[in-house]
Amino acid sequence: MIAPVTIGLIIFYFYPFFRVIRDSFHNIGAFDRDMGFVGLDNYIGMFKDKEMWQTLANTFEYVIIIVPLSLILAMIIAVLLNAKIKGVSVFRVIYFLPAITMSVAVSMVWRWIFNGDFGILNGILGSFGVPARQWLADKSTAMLCICVVAIWSNVGYYMIILLAGIQGISKGYYEAAEIDGATGLQKFFKITLPLLTPTIFYVVIMLIISTFQTFDGIYLMIGPKSQAIKYTQSVVMYFYRSAFDYSKKGYASAIAVLLFVIIMSLTVFQMKMQKKWVNYD
């Protein structure tokens, strides 16, 4: 009964996992030709590679911008959508739609919105007298564009999760608070937020893991042949370019292993820290 799942897991998860670790110690050239065991050369090369450091900086920047903003926005919208107003389910659908739209479609449309010469954004800004900018090709704005699109897509999904969390809080607490004369804001910070911490913990972990793995937006909106690529690429994007554009699959495997170690450490760290701030009752 469990054979199909197990076989699938072995072929698509376990085997590639161990294979990538093994490949990171080899020099693999074009057409997957294994050119020999090179020990730690790939890792040492990564340490010396300026582009790798830039990429790590980019990725951390993405995480620092996208995770808090996604969380805060999702939280605000979840609280707002918890209201008992007419048509609230319509709004919930609208906010959730980006989460179920294919990331490829999302990226293509946003790419045209941001396009420097023919895009809508420049068109709208132009009517206010703002000069046109090459949003996606200029390294000072490209990263912002990726963040905007990522937050836009993230908010819907995490909002639903937070909403479910909020609705799981017993109404008794709020009634007690109202009797004591608590304002809306006090209710939020003293009741909702503390009781929501398990959900927030889950959301933060998922956000961090998925943001570290940003790829689609960068590949589709900026592309490997853009001059802004070095300043916007995430670790996964650099992994893709090393493996497929430069045919250095051994080096790419080392990058993948590094990413795994980073995400694993952060997740373990968060798991250990949850005792400090998450309330399970």
Place this chain on the structure above:
Amino acid sequence: MKRKLLATILCASMALATLAGCGGNTQTASTDAPAAETKTEEAAPAATEEAAPAEEEAPALEGEIHYAYWSDVLGPYLEECKANFEAANPGVTIVLEPTAWGEYWTKLETAATGGAVADVFQMNGPNIGKYASAGIIVPIDDLVANSDIDLNNYPQAMTDLYTVDGKLYGIAIDYDTIGLWYNKELFDAAGVEYPTEDWTWDDLVAAAEKLTDSSKGVYGMVAGYADQGGFYNTVPMSGGYILNDDKSASGFKDPATRAGIQCWVDLIQKGYSPSQASLTENADYIQFMSGKVAMLYAGDWFAATFVQDADFAKKIDCQYLPKMNGKRVSVIHGKANCISSATKYPEAAWAWVEYLAGKEANEILGKSGAAIPSYKGCADLYFAQFPDYNMGIFADEAENMSIPYPASKTSAEWGDIMWNELIAAYSGDVSVDEACDNIAEQMDALLASE
């Protein structure tokens, strides 16, 4: 406790098993789904063409040949060739597999890695070294020697380009050179005289200045990063070189080479060209076709793309590349068909390649207007498709002023290095000198390892 032990043992043994097994590709997942069999149109061959001679002596050819290519402008020509070839060789089916240029090489390499690459596929200069050295394609010297093909019918530069380590891997099906395309309407609006045969680079810069009108968002000349369509031509004209004669070192330390690149960066910095950022977002020929730029260095093959827009087609013409230091050269390049070493039908694959290299196929190519056929004497058929344009310049450049396309075994790698370093120079982030220093360092190391 026992479960944990069992799980740990299983994981560890899996790990050991993978580490022990070296190399060995696994999934031969075919990444290229064969294109749905295109309808065999009963394209009536022109009266002058006779059917390709059937292989009377050898047993009838059999097989299904997958043919990969990138340019969809070649579609009509290939379908007619397919129809003719299949009529003459009923046991063979040709499956045409076009892939967009952006993904062609990634897909080809992935397919070759997985052992599922097309039987015959198109190749170009930057990649021939990589595929030949890895043994992905077969040398065709013996096949050519035993056939009716006479290599004198094809440009020598092409035969040299596709010869690696003394072995020939493909015969060019077309050749192309670079010309200066310009938008007559924009020239008229700015009151500038059209480019002439005697133009120099300085004339071009002066015209670009007059043509640039920032209030209308119009620029004089496209000067974004382009190798074949850009500095591969201006570098030799400035007295520099990309590769030295025995391909042991690059020319990027030479000041003359740097001058041939600086001229482009200057155009951007003076504001006569859209910025590199703008050209990254919207390709150079697209900006040319939307009337945002008045001049463009582009190969002859763009004619087929330009005429797809009937209104735009009336506004343009082409001219010789402007001279620099009294010199005028254009890089010459062409596509070739190569046979995969993993093909199951080598005879049928060779027959298809032989047909495409033959006179009949070249004539079909010329008449389709997709590219200049490489077979001697067929080029005029192509030029006749574009009577409104000064297409003769491309043939003249090819015969009298061409330089071979710079390529070596590691072209694919140093092509990336050049792009990586120079794109920063074109964007104004680093100086041309600094970029060229970096290129020289890395490229010379690669060439030394060949």
